Amino acid sequence: MAPGDARKQLLDDAIDHVAHHGLTDLSLRGLAAELGTSHRMLSHHFGSKEGLWVAIIREVEQRNRAAISEVTAAPDATLADAMRSWWRHISDPSLWPNERLFFEVYVQALLGRPPTSELLDGIVDSWLDPAAEAAEAMGVPPGEARAFARLGVAVTRGLLLDLLATKDRAGVDAAMEQWIAGFEGRFSGPTAARVDPAG
Amino acid sequence: MAPGDARKQLLDDAIDHVAHHGLTDLSLRGLAAELGTSHRMLSHHFGSKEGLWVAIIREVEQRNRAAISEVTAAPDATLADAMRSWWRHISDPSLWPNERLFFEVYVQALLGRPPTSELLDGIVDSWLDPAAEAAEAMGVPPGEARAFARLGVAVTRGLLLDLLATKDRAGVDAAMEQWIAGFEGRFSGPTAARVDPAG
DNA sequence: CTAAACATGTACCATCTGGTACATGCCTGC
DNA sequence: GCAGGCATGTACCAGATGGTACATGTTTAG
Numbered sequence: 001m002a003p004g005d006a007r008k009q010l011l012d013d014a015i016d017h018v019a020h021h022g023l024t025d026l027s028l029r030g031l032a033a034e035l036g037t038s039h040r041m042l043s044h045h046f047g048s049k050e051g052l053w054v055a056i057i058r059e060v061e062q063r064n065r066a067a068i069s070e071v072t073a074a075p076d077a078t079l080a081d082a083m084r085s086w087w088r089h090i091s092d093p094s095l096w097p098n099e100r101l102f103f104e105v106y107v108q109a110l111l112g113r114p115p116t117s118e119l120l121d122g123i124v125d126s127w128l129d130p131a132a133e134a135a136e137a138m139g140v141p142p143g144e145a146r147a148f149a150r151l152g153v154a155v156t157r158g159l160l161l162d163l164l165a166t167k168d169r170a171g172v173d174a175a176m177e178q179w180i181a182g183f184e185g186r187f188s189g190p191t192a193a194r195v196d197p198a199g
Numbered sequence: 200m201a202p203g204d205a206r207k208q209l210l211d212d213a214i215d216h217v218a219h220h221g222l223t224d225l226s227l228r229g230l231a232a233e234l235g236t237s238h239r240m241l242s243h244h245f246g247s248k249e250g251l252w253v254a255i256i257r258e259v260e261q262r263n264r265a266a267i268s269e270v271t272a273a274p275d276a277t278l279a280d281a282m283r284s285w286w287r288h289i290s291d292p293s294l295w296p297n298e299r300l301f302f303e304v305y306v307q308a309l310l311g312r313p314p315t316s317e318l319l320d321g322i323v324d325s326w327l328d329p330a331a332e333a334a335e336a337m338g339v340p341p342g343e344a345r346a347f348a349r350l351g352v353a354v355t356r357g358l359l360l361d362l363l364a365t366k367d368r369a370g371v372d373a374a375m376e377q378w379i380a381g382f383e384g385r386f387s388g389p390t391a392a393r394v395d396p397a398g
Numbered sequence: 399c400t401a402a403a404c405a406t407g408t409a410c411c412a413t414c415t416g417g418t419a420c421a422t423g424c425c426t427g428c
Numbered sequence: 429g430c431a432g433g434c435a436t437g438t439a440c441c442a443g444a445t446g447g448t449a450c451a452t453g454t455t456t457a458g
Contacts, residue, residue: 006404006406021310022307022312024224024307024310025223025312027444027445027446028445028447029444029445037406037407038407038408039445040407040447040448041405041407043446043447043448044404044406045405048446048447049447100306100309100310103305103306103309104309104310106302106360107299107305110299110303110363110364111223111299111303113224120365123364124361124364124365124367144377146373147370147373147377150371150374150377151358151374151377153357154356154357154358154361154374155350155354156357157353157360158352158355158357158358158360159349159353161353162352162353165305165308165309165319166319166324171349172349174349175347175349177346178343178346178347178349178350179350182381186381205435205436226414226415227417228414236436236437237437237438238415238416238417239417239436239437240436240437242416242417242418243434243435243436244435247416248415248417
């Protein structure tokens with residue numbers, strides 16, 4: 001086994017575990033037992049428990065950034081259709097554990113608990129910029145694009161929280177469609193996906 | 200001091216403390232030290248640590264239900280104005296610690312941690328019913344009212360999460376206004392705020 | 399073959415946690 | 429005045445936790 005490979009494997013398994021069992025009451029011993037190793041190994045590979053947290057949080061954030069690039073590269077023609085396919089993707093039950101973990105880290109960051117708090121900086125803005133850009137490219141007036149994007153992020157997260165708690169797929173889907181239908185008629189559609197050369 | 204009074208005082212102080220410092224890493228000793236008593240007292244009044252959690256969660260939920268009745272009794276004429284004053288109220292910085300606590304308990308409940316998980320049952324529905332009723336009474340078509348109310352709850356919670364993280368008052372307010380303006384023209388206004396005598 | 403770096407395991411420690419037995423004060427009803 | 433219930437404090441216990449010293453295998457480079 002290549003050096004560092006065991007660490008990578010441990011980290012992947014650890015993330016899978018905390019996605020299902022939570023991060024806050026994680027113990028090195030409990031995690032090690034579930035992963036078929038000893039807590040000594042976790043200390044060895046990650047330095048300390050906080051080091052493990054850092055590794056987990058960084059990896060989760062990295063996956064989130066990968067997800068952002070997905071929404072930007074959506075091939076749909078209209079903003080409404082882009083939102084629909086994005087929602088279909090993000091609301092899939094296979095992603096629920098990861099989203100629960102995201103909200104768990106979010107709340108821990110709100111409480112100022114290190115090392116999660118550093119996540120707060122980009123937890124909205126990193127989504128806002130590409131979302132506003134996409135909205136503007138698809139017909140939302142420049143003056144409204146940023147507020148509209150911010151609203152879109154809030155709707156997505158709010159409905160995800162709803163879905164995770166109630167598991168009421170039909171009800172939450174209807175609410176999302178209610179939002180999409182609300183703006184579907186308001187914007188003129190994609191402005192040929194133009195990239196303004198004048199900035 | 201009347202019997203049970205000390206317990207009430209301790210509970211109020213404890214809620215104030217967890218609203219600022221979080222619930223997950225709460226220790227009886229740490230809390231007692233901050234409250235000027237001993238962890239022995241907390242065990243005495245609440246039976247156990249889990250008993251303290253139950254007391255805190257029930258009290259927080261009760262305050263939330265009081266908040267629900269406020270939104271129902273809004274005196275505003277239009278749905279948009281009702282939403283605006285509700286948002287002005289709920290987004291006040293003095294309530295941020297309580298809202299952080301709400302989201303913290305929400306996430307713990309998502310992770311199935313007792314005794315928070317019992318909260319999941321009504322965490323959306325208890326808001327949905329009165330909100331849908333209010334929406335319908337103010338001009339939203341009956342077929343859309345429930346989805347619209349659900350969307351309203353999601354928008355509120357999503358933007359609160361945003362506000363708690365970014366503290367960008369102007370940006371979040373603009374997003375909320377973006378949403379309100381989006382439906383302001385669509386519904387015909389209050390149907391005389393009628394109270395159906397036939398039930 | 400060997401030495402060094404890495405991985406893994408065992409055993410232990412100091413600390414913190416929730417819980418509880420026991421004692422003491424304090425107020426109320428008789 | 430006194431007896432009983434409640435509030436409060438001290439001291440302790442058993443368990444879990446994170447961390448670490450030490451030892452042993454295992455793989456790789458020379």
